[in-house]
Amino acid sequence: MLPLVTKQLGLSVDNKQLLHNIWLELTDNHVTVIMGHNGAGKSILLRCMHGLIEPTEGTIHWAGCKASSIETRKKQAMVFQKPLMLNRSTSANIEYVLKLRDKSESLTQKYLQSAGLEHKADQPARSLSGGEQQRLAIARALACEPGVLFLDEPTANLDPGATLKVESQVISASQQTIKIVLVTHDIAQARRLADDVVFMSDGTVTEHSSAKTFFSQPASAEATSFMSAYIR
Amino acid sequence: MSTFSQVFSEVGVLLSGPDPDLLEIVWLSLRVSLTATLAACAIGLPLGALLGIKNFPGKTIVTVLINTLMGMPPVVLGLIVYLMLSRSGPMGFLQLLYTPTAMIIAQFALVLPIVTALTRQQIEDNWSEYSDTMNSLCVPLTQCVRTLLWDSRISLLTTGLAGFSRAISEVGAVIIVGGNIDHLTRVMTTAIALETSKGDLPLALALGVVLLTIALAVNTLVFSSRTRIA
Numbered sequence: 194m195l196p197l198v199t200k201q202l203g204l205s206v207d208n209k210q211l212l213h214n215i216w217l218e219l220t221d222n223h224v225t226v227i228m229g230h231n232g233a234g235k236s237i238l239l240r241c242m243h244g245l246i247e248p249t250e251g252t253i254h255w256a257g258c259k260a261s262s263i264e265t266r267k268k269q270a271m272v273f274q275k276p277l278m279l280n281r282s283t284s285a286n287i288e289y290v291l292k293l294r295d296k297s298e299s300l301t302q303k304y305l306q307s308a309g310l311e312h313k314a315d316q317p318a319r320s321l322s323g324g325e326q327q328r329l330a331i332a333r334a335l336a337c338e339p340g341v342l343f344l345d346e347p348t349a350n351l352d353p354g355a356t357l358k359v360e361s362q363v364i365s366a367s368q369q370t371i372k373i374v375l376v377t378h379d380i381a382q383a384r385r386l387a388d389d390v391v392f393m394s395d396g397t398v399t400e401h402s403s404a405k406t407f408f409s410q411p412a413s414a415e416a417t418s419f420m421s422a423y424i425r
Numbered sequence: 426m427s428t429f430s431q432v433f434s435e436v437g438v439l440l441s442g443p444d445p446d447l448l449e450i451v452w453l454s455l456r457v458s459l460t461a462t463l464a465a466c467a468i469g470l471p472l473g474a475l476l477g478i479k480n481f482p483g484k485t486i487v488t489v490l491i492n493t494l495m496g497m498p499p500v501v502l503g504l505i506v507y508l509m510l511s512r513s514g515p516m517g518f519l520q521l522l523y524t525p526t527a528m529i530i531a532q533f534a535l536v537l538p539i540v541t542a543l544t545r546q547q548i549e550d551n552w553s554e555y556s557d558t559m560n561s562l563c564v565p566l567t568q569c570v571r572t573l574l575w576d577s578r579i580s581l582l583t584t585g586l587a588g589f590s591r592a593i594s595e596v597g598a599v600i601i602v603g604g605n606i607d608h609l610t611r612v613m614t615t616a617i618a619l620e621t622s623k624g625d626l627p628l629a630l631a632l633g634v635v636l637l638t639i640a641l642a643v644n645t646l647v648f649s650s651r652t653r654i655a
């Protein structure tokens with residue numbers, strides 16, 4: 194799958210420039226964290242990477258293949274900011290994806306266990322708690338056996354305990370050599386998970402550096418002020 | 426002309442023992458309206474879902490057209506079906522006029538726009554939540570339709586119910602294409618209209634009570650199954 198390469202990526206909708214001049218290269222099978230203020234364009238960039246939105250300028254390729262090609266997209270999975278629970282049981286949510294990808298439904302149990310939901314298998318998915326729904330959404334995405342997993346603020350509405358459970362799910366996916374691209378506002382979470390950090394501001398990437406560099410001495414002024422607001 | 430209380434006591438007598446004529450009428454009503462509704466659902470549910478999901482040029486026109494057909498007066502529709510089925514009509518060779526099949530066809534045409542329009546609205550509302558995930562998973566269109574229909578099953582039950590209520594309660598279409606022939610095409614609503622005009626109020630009223638009871642029973646059934654499949 195990797196590397197992901199964007200060249201001069203831009204997107205305008207109705208004469209509004211939402212993304213512009215994004216040059217990005219993701220090479221390692223690690224956790225990439227995307228940070229930035231609300232409205233910086235993080236979710237839209239994720240959609241472009243996932244091939245859901247065709248950029249209006251520049252190019253975006255996964256290992257040389259166009260991001261919007263169906264073969265490339267089938268090797269990726271995404272959990273949206275507000276994950277959709279299919280109106281059926283917890284296990285049926287997993288089975289749906291397994292069937293879709295022609296995989297054995299006997300794998301359901303494995304994915305339920307990975308989400309810590311085996312005891313809620315028969316419960317309607319929509320009756321699960323926020324944290325459980327998020328874990329189910331991630332497990333369902335993993336059931337696609339993706340090479341890349343996109344997560345858009347997966348813990349934005351969760352309490353610290355639920356957040357840690359989601360994070361451990363993400364870490365274990367990453368250890369199975371799934372590339373993780375995660376958007377978050379939570380700097381502490383970024384510190385815990387990130388191998389490299391992409392910082393976005395006003396529709397463009399102002400900085401892409403290793404986590405170590407980013408958290409010790411962010412290069413861009415935007416990132417510096419974002420971090421200092423957090424420290425105070 | 427009997428007095429008000431006399432009418433009601435006769436209604437009681439009619440409903441207490443199984444009157445074969447009454448049963449025949451009730452059975453035919455149910456058979457015609459249920460068949461018409463099921464057939465309309467078989468086509469209207471997937472069609473409505475497709476309209477709710479897929480964008481295509483002219484979608485607005487199609488939607489407005491179907492929504493308009495929802496309000497089609499049954500007598501007008503009966504007239505159209507009558508012209509189609511009459512001996513000189515395009516489907517006259519089938520010789521279906523004044524048969525229960527003709528009544529099923531008329532009610533099917535009456536119910537189809539209702540089921541399609543309500544389904545489209547329901548599925549379109551849900552699709553705004555589903556589209557991202559379905560696109561992300563690369564779910565093919567036909568399977569999107571099936572997924573949305575199944576996930577909306579509870580509200581779609583009410584859609585089917587609306588269609589059935591329209592079918593069982595209409596009189597204009599069945600009287601034109603069925604002719605209200607005794608022991609052949611007489612259903613509850615046409616019988617009520619006839620008996621009232623003849624002055625046989627007890628029979629008309631008894632049929633009215635049965636009609637309401639069926640409506641109540643069907644609604645109760647649907648409501649209880651809603652909680653079961655939820």
Ligand SMILES: Nc1ncnc2c1ncn2[C@@H]1O[C@H](COP(=O)(O)OP(=O)(O)O)[C@@H](O)[C@H]1O
Pocket residue numbers: 206209211229230231232233234235236237238
């Ligand atoms: N479909 C769209 N059409 C027009 N503007 C949009 C659309 N989607 C998002 N935007 C705008 O693009 C900007 C970036 O949005 P988003 O990527 O969701 O930000 P965030 O970084 O908080 O995830 C916002 O100002 C938003 O209003």
Ligand SMILES: [Mg+2]
Pocket residue numbers: 235236237274345
């Ligand atoms: Mg966002």
